[in-house]
Structure formats: C-alpha cells, structure tokens
Amino acid sequence: MAHMNAPRTMLAKIWDEHEILRHPSGPSLLYIDRDMIHEGSFHAFADLKRRGLKPRRPKQIFGVADHYVPTLGRTSKDAASPAIARMIDTFDENMEWGGVRHFGLSSRSQGIVHVVAPEQGITLPGLTIVCSDSHTSTQGALGAIAFGIGQSENAHVLATQTVWQLRPKTMRVTINGTLGQGVTAKDVMLALIAKIGAAGAGGHAIEFAGQVVRDMSIEGRLTLCNMSIEAAARFGMVAPDETTFAYVRGRNFAPNEQEWDAAVNHWRQLVSDADAVFDREVVLEGADIAPMVTWGTSPEDAVSIEGRVPDPSTFDNADKRKAATKSLEYMELAPGTELSGLKLDKVFIGSCTNSRIEDLRAAAAILKGRKAKIQAIVVPGSTQVKEQAEAEGIAAIFREAGFEWRDSGCSMCAAMNGDVVGPGERCASTSNRNFVGRQGPGARTHLVSPAMAAAAAITGCLTDVRRV
Amino acid sequence: MKAFTKETSTVVAVPGVNCDTDQIIPGRFLKADRAQGYGQFLFHDIRRDEAGELDPAFPLNREGAERSTILLVEDNFGCGSSREGAVYALVDHGIRAVIGPSFGDIFFNNALKNGLVPVRLSAEQCDGLADYLARFPDAEVTVDLENAQLVLPGNLRRHPIVIDAFARECILQGLDEIEMTFTYMEKIKAFETERMASHAWLAR
Numbered sequence: 145m146a147h148m149n150a151p152r153t154m155l156a157k158i159w160d161e162h163e164i165l166r167h168p169s170g171p172s173l174l175y176i177d178r179d180m181i182h183e184g185s186f187h188a189f190a191d192l193k194r195r196g197l198k199p200r201r202p203k204q205i206f207g208v209a210d211h212y213v214p215t216l217g218r219t220s221k222d223a224a225s226p227a228i229a230r231m232i233d234t235f236d237e238n239m240e241w242g243g244v245r246h247f248g249l250s251s252r253s254q255g256i257v258h259v260v261a262p263e264q265g266i267t268l269p270g271l272t273i274v275c276s277d278s279h280t281s282t283q284g285a286l287g288a289i290a291f292g293i294g295q296s297e298n299a300h301v302l303a304t305q306t307v308w309q310l311r312p313k314t315m316r317v318t319i320n321g322t323l324g325q326g327v328t329a330k331d332v333m334l335a336l337i338a339k340i341g342a343a344g345a346g347g348h349a350i351e352f353a354g355q356v357v358r359d360m361s362i363e364g365r366l367t368l369c370n371m372s373i374e375a376a377a378r379f380g381m382v383a384p385d386e387t388t389f390a391y392v393r394g395r396n397f398a399p400n401e402q403e404w405d406a407a408v409n410h411w412r413q414l415v416s417d418a419d420a421v422f423d424r425e426v427v428l429e430g431a432d433i434a435p436m437v438t439w440g441t442s443p444e445d446a447v448s449i450e451g452r453v454p455d456p457s458t459f460d461n462a463d464k465r466k467a468a469t470k471s472l473e474y475m476e477l478a479p480g481t482e483l484s485g486l487k488l489d490k491v492f493i494g495s496c497t498n499s500r501i502e503d504l505r506a507a508a509a510i511l512k513g514r515k516a517k518i519q520a521i522v523v524p525g526s527t528q529v530k531e532q533a534e535a536e537g538i539a540a541i542f543r544e545a546g547f548e549w550r551d552s553g554c555s556m557c558a559a560m561n562g563d564v565v566g567p568g569e570r571c572a573s574t575s576n577r578n579f580v581g582r583q584g585p586g587a588r589t590h591l592v593s594p595a596m597a598a599a600a601a602i603t604g605c606l607t608d609v610r611r612v
Numbered sequence: 613m614k615a616f617t618k619e620t621s622t623v624v625a626v627p628g629v630n631c632d633t634d635q636i637i638p639g640r641f642l643k644a645d646r647a648q649g650y651g652q653f654l655f656h657d658i659r660r661d662e663a664g665e666l667d668p669a670f671p672l673n674r675e676g677a678e679r680s681t682i683l684l685v686e687d688n689f690g691c692g693s694s695r696e697g698a699v700y701a702l703v704d705h706g707i708r709a710v711i712g713p714s715f716g717d718i719f720f721n722n723a724l725k726n727g728l729v730p731v732r733l734s735a736e737q738c739d740g741l742a743d744y745l746a747r748f749p750d751a752e753v754t755v756d757l758e759n760a761q762l763v764l765p766g767n768l769r770r771h772p773i774v775i776d777a778f779a780r781e782c783i784l785q786g787l788d789e790i791e792m793t794f795t796y797m798e799k800i801k802a803f804e805t806e807r808m809a810s811h812a813w814l815a816r
C-alpha cells in the first residue's frame with residue numbers, strides 16, 4: 145500500500161509496532177512492554193486484589209521505592225512518620241504478593257524510578273513504558289514511548305499488559321547550534337516552556353531534534369524529556385543514535401551480546417523519516433538561551449538569570465495577569481526585582497530532572513574549594529549514582545562545601561517523605577515543579593540547573609553561574 | 613464506575629490558570645486509604661487561611677456550594693502530577709463534571725476512568741459562563757452526556773460536548789474497562805507471542 149510507504153515520525157513507527165487493534169471509536173489498544181511501580185501505585189494493587197487478579201506479566205513489571213523513602217537511613221524505621229513507613233512497607237508487600245522484581249529501600253539498585261529505569265536498561269529504544277508518575281516522559285530520551293498514567297490505567301496495565309490510548313499529535317522541537325557556557329538541558333527546557341507555555345504542548349508528543357540534542361549526552365536528553373510534561377506534552381522523545389546505543393549496551397535488562405546487533409538494527413529503523421511531517425514545529429537557537437530561573441509558581445514563569453521579575457499588568461491575557469499577580473504574592477516578589485541577587489534560604493540538588501552523575505559533577509565543579517552560605521542538600525538520583533559520586537570524590541567536594549550528602553530518593557522534590565522547605569522559605573531547586581506548596585506548605589521554589597544551584601549555595605542568593 | 617448520563621446542578625467557579633494537581637490535593641494526603649474518602653482533602657491548602665480555618669472567600673466554601681456537583685475551572689486544570697487522588701478528591705466530594713478550556717492530559721484520562729466528566733469549553737465561553745454565574749449564582753447547568761450537549765443558562769448557547777466516542781460509551785454505561793479489555797484477550801496473547809519471539813529479552 146502506498147500509505148505504508150508514506151514518511152512516518154518516530155512516534156508513528158513505535159506506536160504502530162505496539163498497536164494490537166484500534167477501536168472503531170478511536171483509541172488504540174497498545175501493548176505495554178514495561179511498567180514501573182512505586183509506593184504511590186498502591187491503589188492499583190488494591191484494585192487488582194479487589195478483583196481477585198494478579199499482575200499478568202510480572203517479568204515486565206519493575207518496582208522501585210522512591211517517593212516516600214527517607215534520605216537519612218535505609219530502613220522504613222528511618223521514615224519521617226509511621227504513615228510514611230507504612231507506604232514503604234506496603235510497597236514491599238505488594239511487590240512480593242505480585243511476584244514483581246523490585247528495588248526496595250535497601251537495594252543497591254534503588255533510586256528515583258526515572259533514574260533507575262535507564263540505569264538498569266529497563267528503558268530501551270523502541271519500547272512502550274508506563275509508570276503511574278507524570279515524569280515517565282523522562283524515559284523517552286532513549287527513543288521510547290514513555291508516559292505517565294493514573295492508578296486506574298495502571299491496574300489495567302497490570303491486569304492486561306495493555307492500555308487504551310488516543311494517538312497524540314506530534315510536535316518537533318529543534319534546538320539549533322550549540323549551547324553557551326553554563327547553559328544546560330534544564331535551561332533549554334525552561335526557555336522552551338517560557339516560550340510555548342505550561343499548556344503549550346498539550347495533546348502532543350514532543351520529539352527533540354537539532355544539533356544541540358545530537359551533541360547532548362543521554363543524561364541531558366533525559367532532562368529534556370523529563371520536563372516535557374511541564375509543557376503539558378504527552379511524551380518527550382529523542383531519536384536513538386550511537387550515543388544511545390553506547391549508553392544502553394551491557395545494562396542489566398538490555399538485550400545481551402548475542403541479541404545486540406539485531407536489536408540495534410531494528411532501533412536504527414525507528415527514527416523519523418527525513419520528510420516526515422509534524423503537526424507543529426518549534427525552533428530554538430541554542431546560542432540565544434541563557435541560564436534560566438523561575439520567578440513564579442508555574443514552570444512557564446521562567447526568565448534569564450539576567451532578567452527581572454515581570455510586571456503582570458503588562459501581560460495581555462487577563463487570566464495570566466491574575467495568575468501572575470497571585471504568584472508574585474505567594475513568592476513575595478515585587479515586579480521589576482532583579483532575580484540575580486535574590487536572597488535564598490535553601491538549596492536542593494536532586495529529583496529525576498537533575499540528580500544523575502553529570503548533574504552532580506556540574507555542581508561539584510562550581511563548588512570545589514568553596515563553601516555554601518545557606519543550608520544545602522544534595523540527594524543523588526539513585527544509590528548507584530551515590531556510590532559513583534563517592535568513588536569519584538564528588539561526595540567529598542559537596543561535604544567540604546557544607547552540603548548534606550543524603551541517600552537517594554525523591555526527597556524535597558515533592559516533599560512526600562518529610563524532607564520539606566519550610567513555610568515562607570525560598571529555595572533554589574533543581575527539581576521540575578515550582579507549584580504552590582509543592583516543596584511543603586508555603587514553600588517558595590526557584591527552579592534552576594545544578595550548576596546554578598551550586599552557584600546559589602555559595603553566594604546565598606540567585607546567581608549567574610557564568611560569573612562565579 | 614458510576615454511570616453518568618446527565619447531571620444538572622448549580623456551578624462553583626474555581627479560579628486560577630494552571631491549577632495543578634498539587635492544588636487539588638497536596639502530596640501529603642496521598643497516603644490515605646481510599647475507603648476513608650478523599651473529599652476532605654479537596655483543594656485542602658487553597659481552601660484554608662494561614663490558621664487552617666476554611667476561608668469563607670474560597671468559592672467552594674460559600675454557602676450552598678456543597679450542593680453543586682459541577683465545577684467551572686480555568687485553562688490547564690489538573691496539570692502536573694499524575695496522581696489519581698486529585699480525581700478521587702473531586703469525586704468523593706460529590707463533583708460529577710468539570711467545565712474548563714483545557715485539562716492536563718493525564719488528569720483528563722483519570723477523570724474518565726472514575727466517571728467524572730471533563731467538558732472542554734472555549735475560554736471565551738467559560739468567561740461568559742463565569743460572568744453569568746457571578747450575576748445569577750443559582751443558575752443551573754446541565755451536562756447531558758447522552759446527547760453530548762452542555763446546556764448553559766439564560767441566553768448562553770448550548771455547546772457540544774467533545775469526548776472520544778469510546779470514553780463516552782464507557783462512562784455512559786459505567787463500563788469496567790478491564791472487563792471490556794479481557795474480551796480482546798486472544799488478540800492480546802497472539803500479539804504478545806509474536807512480540808516475544810523477536811524480543812525475548814523483554815521478559816527475562
């Protein structure tokens with residue numbers, strides 16, 4: 145059929161490969177290769193039990209304890225409260241009950257689910273991957289369809305290894321050229337979301353392309369795809385290439401050496417055809433992007449560190465005017481304030497956005513031989529990242545700079561484990577959401593890259609990393 | 613899932629663009645067992661003042677608001693975290709439909725799985741409805757899923773409800789999706805066998 149030869153996007157190719165059938169009314173029944181479970185998935189397990197069902201394909205399910213785990217100690221007894229400890233214990237019980245392979249609190253493979261999955265080779269090109277967590281989009285960085293689902297959908301996946309989904313539209317985000325010194329994947333995403341808005345990619349799957357992306361490490365690509373959900377994208381994806389194959393090879397749950405060549409040959413076919421048409425195109429020039437910082441309570445409220453807090457009265461959209469006014473009240477910021485120099489109370493380096501080894505290296509490079517002026521904590525994205533950082537001497541740099549060197553988990557990103565930013569406190573954070581109360585009731589979050597967070601720690605205020 | 617055919621109610625307008633799921637239910641309440649009801653956590657922190665008392669100015673705290681089963685919201689409602697607890701909180705509070713210009717995709721899906729109907733209405737029409745409700749707070753709106761119509765009060769025009777036919781069918785009948793998918797199990801297994809033949813490493 146001529147139709148079959150029409151140029152296709154990577155999204156279409158991977159989607160078609162997983163479509164079991166299409167319902168006459170629209171949605172596809174997609175086969176799900178791998179499902180990731182965390183403590184918050186307990187509703188889905190309760191649902192299965194109520195139905196008298198068990199996970200249908202336990203070998204394609206993987207569990208990781210991350211959202212509620214303590215970062216000071218590695219048993220549920222170290223948890224901040226009995227209710228939090230219960231979440232961790234329930235997770236273990238559910239995993240045992242379901243016969244699901246899992247990396248519990250004391251496992252050396254434990255970590256934040258979206259850090260662990262690529263690290264273990266659970267995330268691979270060409271797969272469909274779900275997890276009941278919105279930042280599952282992270283995992284599309286290896287050339288997979290990866291997306292967050294709710295607990296009802298999760299129960300559906302556990303019971304059937306499938307999910308009903310409408311195919312999203314496609315958006316290609318091309319980042320040309322190269323990034324300037326001190327500019328990272330995090331800054332690219334904040335710049336993109338500031339440009340298109342927090343709802344800007346709603347209903348779309350983003351494919352990141354362009355020279356900046358091709359030159360970027362897997363870790364940077366994971367950061368890009370991670371934050372694509374903050375632009376409301378369904379998925380974030382990067383075409384697999386030599387960088388991807390080199391990253392994946394030899395990992396625990398990846399194809400073995402006998403299977404390798406066939407797998408790579410197949411993965412090479414998955415990239416978007418040269419003349420594939422995307423529903424929307426967005427282009428950024430790498431050289432135009434500066435280190436970014438947020439001033440408000442939505443990731444779209446981002447400007448260059450050289451910028452100022454905007455004046456909401458100059459916005460042309462009435463809803464945005466109202467929202468920005470409320471944000472500034474919450475953030476206790478006046479229009480026109482210079483962001484550089486704004487006093488902080490805390491620094492948090494961590495989360496599935498920016499807690500991989502390269503992130504820690506970038507922060508340590510700034511911190512070396514310097515001291516933090518304010519409370520600062522660093523929470524590695526996984527226990528493996530933690531061990532590697534210790535072996536490389538990075539942990540020592542953080543400690544000498546006065547940072548608290550914690551155990552791995554989600555920690556202060558979502559404040560579910562009891563690691564919180566206090567009411568009214570201002571925190572420079574490498575996480576992904578500056579929502580009202582996200583890091584604790586009344587907490588004020590400024591999203592930045594790891595290097596910017598390190599610079600903020602040593603000066604005690606928001607600081608342009610290029611000037612330290 | 614509770615079936616939904618038609619719902620008529622007064623409407624509570626909850627202001628704020630990008631109202632994320634952390635606002636709908638703060639993370640610290642997500643540990644709760646569903647059996648205890650999630651309604652008590654709905655908009656927990658934004659409904660209350662600094663002392664933790666219900667803020668009488670918050671729309672949902674106004675007298676009579678507890679009888680409303682329909683919310684009017686702003687752009688990108690339910691963005692952020694995939695927590696289905698946000699939908700549980702709305703449903704357990706008694707909300708059956710949410711009208712707004714756009715919704716977070718995962719929230720939208722979660723809502724449909726729980727019999728909560730998200731209705732997309734253009735920003736201008738939402739503003740028109742909000743203005744009308746400000747003048748006539750007792751006005752009623754009907755979400756008629758059976759006829760895919762949103763019936764607005766006064767001289768505001770009717771509006772078609774656009775939800776994919778599949779989700780609409782499920783929600784109209786209160787269909788259990790897992791049960792329904794089980795009817796395709798043979799196809800799923802055939803597909804799976806073929807996939808595993810070329811991807812043996814997937815299920816090791």
Ligand code: SF4
Nearest residue numbers: 279495496554557558
């Ligand atoms: S680190 Fe934060 S964003 Fe990532 S999975 Fe954990 S809570 Fe979610």
